[in-house]
Amino acid sequence: MSDITRLCVAHRYSEASIHNGVVYLGGMVPEGDATDIQGQTADVLAQVDAHLAACGSDKSRILRVQVFLAHIADIAGMNEVWDAWVAPGHAPPRATVQAALADPAWRIEMVVTAAQR
Amino acid sequence: MSDITRLCVAHRYSEASIHNGVVYLGGMVPEGDATDIQGQTADVLAQVDAHLAACGSDKSRILRVQVFLAHIADIAGMNEVWDAWVAPGHAPPRATVQAALADPAWRIEMVVTAAQR
Amino acid sequence: MSDITRLCVAHRYSEASIHNGVVYLGGMVPEGDATDIQGQTADVLAQVDAHLAACGSDKSRILRVQVFLAHIADIAGMNEVWDAWVAPGHAPPRATVQAALADPAWRIEMVVTAAQR
Numbered sequence: 501m502s503d504i505t506r507l508c509v510a511h512r513y514s515e516a517s518i519h520n521g522v523v524y525l526g527g528m529v530p531e532g533d534a535t536d537i538q539g540q541t542a543d544v545l546a547q548v549d550a551h552l553a554a555c556g557s558d559k560s561r562i563l564r565v566q567v568f569l570a571h572i573a574d575i576a577g578m579n580e581v582w583d584a585w586v587a588p589g590h591a592p593p594r595a596t597v598q599a600a601l602a603d604p605a606w607r608i609e610m611v612v613t614a615a616q617r
Numbered sequence: 618m619s620d621i622t623r624l625c626v627a628h629r630y631s632e633a634s635i636h637n638g639v640v641y642l643g644g645m646v647p648e649g650d651a652t653d654i655q656g657q658t659a660d661v662l663a664q665v666d667a668h669l670a671a672c673g674s675d676k677s678r679i680l681r682v683q684v685f686l687a688h689i690a691d692i693a694g695m696n697e698v699w700d701a702w703v704a705p706g707h708a709p710p711r712a713t714v715q716a717a718l719a720d721p722a723w724r725i726e727m728v729v730t731a732a733q734r
Numbered sequence: 735m736s737d738i739t740r741l742c743v744a745h746r747y748s749e750a751s752i753h754n755g756v757v758y759l760g761g762m763v764p765e766g767d768a769t770d771i772q773g774q775t776a777d778v779l780a781q782v783d784a785h786l787a788a789c790g791s792d793k794s795r796i797l798r799v800q801v802f803l804a805h806i807a808d809i810a811g812m813n814e815v816w817d818a819w820v821a822p823g824h825a826p827p828r829a830t831v832q833a834a835l836a837d838p839a840w841r842i843e844m845v846v847t848a849a850q851r
Binding site: 621626629630632633634636637639641642643644683685716717718719728 | 754755756795796797798800806809813816817820822823824825826827828829830831832833847849
Binding site for chain 1: 737738740743744745746747748749750751753754756758759760761800802833834835836843845
């Protein structure tokens with residue numbers, strides 16, 4: 501039995517790997533119909549919640565978040581949704597930079613590292 | 618004796634560090650003559666294979682890959698080479714964004730985190 | 735008592751998290767008045783030193799550094815300051831790419847992962 505667990509393994513990539521109590525999520529991008537940054541951020545954060553739950557973790561146990569925004573000016577709108585979502589007292593270290601994403605309709609991609617419970 | 622092992626330590630950076638069973642590679646960029654994305658991706662993945670081997674790991678044990686493409690439209694060409702390389706059943710979480718790289722001739726840079734065997 | 739320690743927890747984010755002997759810093763950006771890359775790099779590296787010290791680590795124990803430069807041409811100037819700062823024999827793996835940052839005055843953002851002593 502392997503000491504690495506993977507979540508939703510497809511041919512190209514998986515959604516998460518777990519090793520030694522640490523959860524490494526892949527880049528989460530919007531999957532719904534939202535076109536604005538608030539809606540896309542909520543979409544991505546809901547995926548983060550779901551994947552962390554599937555990995556035996558949750559948003560109070562995030563170790564770091566890397567945020568890529570297609571338009572850095574979206575950071576204020578992203579923060580609105582983030583601030584309402586983040587677990588009080590457990591806000592993780594974060595880094596936010598601008599980068600064009602694989603689909604021009606996507607405004608945000610988040611890469612989360614967390615600890616299992 | 619240190620609990621951190623480094624690979625190919627130069628003055629400015631090393632190629633990898635290992636700590637507590639986790640391998641952190643630096644950003645791998647093309648070293649050969651390839652100018653297209655397929656050739657440069659193969660070049661970078663060969664370096665990933667070699668460095669992981671030197672660190673007591675391999676491509677079936679990757680925990681996450683961050684891919685930076687100078688031109689996001691290269692993602693399809695990168696995926697062609699990736700899909701033929703990735704270890705079936707062990708595809709890692711991945712995040713791919715666009716970013717200009719240190720040498721304008723480089724089309725791809727990959728940052729790999731893996732587990733030792 | 736939690737197995738995750740956080741440094742400087744604000745509502746939106748913290749400066750660092752520590753889990754299982756690994757220190758995850760957030761994105762460090764310039765806080766002083768420097769406008770050139772040398773001054774901003776020195777500013778960011780001083781913050782890295784301070785935060786690593788607060789987390790029971792130091793620059794000889796860095797596992798990986800991700801560098802984002804607003805202007806990739808600044809890499810030579812960043813390297814001047816980096817080369818004078820890095821712990822001889824302990825240079826970490828590093829990846830440097832270009833990305834626009836949240837404040838247009840910032841030329842550099844660094845994301846550091848390290849091991850506690």
